[in-house]
Amino acid sequence: MVNSPWLSKPKTEFLFICLPPFFCLLLILLLPSIFQQPQDVNTLWWLALVLVIDVSHVYSTLYRTYFDKQQWQLHKPLLIAIPILCFLSSIILFQLGSDIFWRVMAYIAVFHFIRQQYGFVKVYQRKESSHFLHNMEIVTVYASMLYPLLYWHCYGPFQFTWFIPNDFLFLKNHMLEVIGRWVYLAILFVYLITWIRFTWLKKSFNLPVLLVIVGTALNWYFGIVYFKSDLAFTLFNLSWHTLYHHSMVIYTEITG
Secondary structure (H helix, E strand, O other), rough: OOOOOOOOOHHHHHHHOHHHHHHHHHHHHHOHHHHHHOOOOHHHHHHHHHHHHHHHHHHHHHOOOOOOOOOOOOHHHHHHHHHHHHHHHHHHHHHHEEEEEEHHHHHEEEHHHHHHHHHHHHOOOOOOHHHHHHHHHHHHHHHHHHHHHHHHHHHOOOOOOEEEEEEOOOOOOOOHEEEHHHHHHHHHHHHHHHHHHHHHHHHHOHHHHHHHHHHHHHHHHHHHHOOOOOOHHHHHHHHHHHHHHHHHHHHHHHHH
């Protein structure tokens, strides 16, 4: 697999990294009465999506950090300092006000999700030769997340929230959203032309990068802008955590 953009096993990566966002979208389209209604996430859905998918994969990282003797010895000061600093910072933030605490947490979570998708693109770009295509893919995956967030900030609050109601700073600026929309469409157009040009020249294309970008764009747009459903948004949102978890499994296979 010298010239392949895949990390190790294309079928495994396709199923567990590239396919889930498209599967989530298909599920929501096929079951509109369940996922597209403006309703809160009930206890059963919360247990399935948050506790089983989200929380479980977070704790599973302990086996690659604190429970790994080699990693523990290598990064011991950092692994000790991080939870202490996070705990102390959380106490200070909460003393400033619960609204401030949850707002900071919300934007940290947003940053985490955005950088996660950027990381997928960077991993699968490692063998690309074109710097322009490389940069356009980065710009496009960022724009595909930033525009829906801009829409949320300009038209919110919606039925759904990130953590608590009003944890985002809502701008109520429709003109800013219109400008952002045209910038986003321009980026998509340039990326499409760039992708067609380099695909035609090379007679091949980077499938995993394309699937990650398209999957990201569809899920963030439909989850935030189109459906405006708490359950649909939560399903989209936490599907990325599943992707991240399985990517770490594949990475472990490669590095041993």
